[in-house]
Amino acid sequence: MRPDSEAVAEQVFIALADPTRRAILAALAEGGPATATDLAGRLPITRQAIAKHLALLSDAGLVTAEPGERRRVRYRLRSAPMRVAQQFLAALARDWDGPLNALKEHLDAT
């Protein structure tokens, strides 16, 4: 794995470690691109706090800012960094110890 992917995954895990940022990312995943004002209407967080977190997420490359209606900025979730982090988690989630023990037991029983 290229070193930059580790940096990408790290940004994802840092973002997900904060409950407000998790809520913002979840809202964008569920409902699609939204402005800070849209998100403030849906989440129990002030618009100012949301704007601050969106700026941070944008710097980290986890959301992209795009022009929306009436010159308001809309934020869109970028899925590519999530996939890099997901592969790290996939390696941790893949269990071979359990199946190999099951194989041994199966062979002993037959």
Next chain:
Amino acid sequence: MGFPDRIERTVEIAHPPAKVWAALTTAEGLGTWFGNEATIDLRPGGAAQMTWTDEGFTAQMRVERVEEPTVFGFTWGIFGLPDEDPRRTYVEFTLEPAGAGTRLTVVESGFAQLPEEAHRKAYDGNTEGWAKELGELVDYLNAA
């Protein structure tokens, strides 16, 4: 942090390679110790699938290497990624005689596959594609 690209395990099994081979490469074997149900077309390029009924989960595999009774390899999807994601990991079982038993090694590799720039574009394209398709559906329904 350290990204593992491969997972490797070696176990000593007190049964001969032929018996281990059968457990790894037949529907009866795979459907007993690994999944709950399995089908397999045992030839390179052949399809196999395993179902875990409790989890309601089915894994689609593609058989890659069949060298009875020493090497069996297949690819399957990466856990946690959508079924249609093209990236897969490669699993290879190697069987070596060890006394009266078998030394079985399993290596699963490919966890560190990166979305290349082309991939990233494809993903972003997918997202935009959905928005576009939905827009076209709305137009179509509005026109009808």
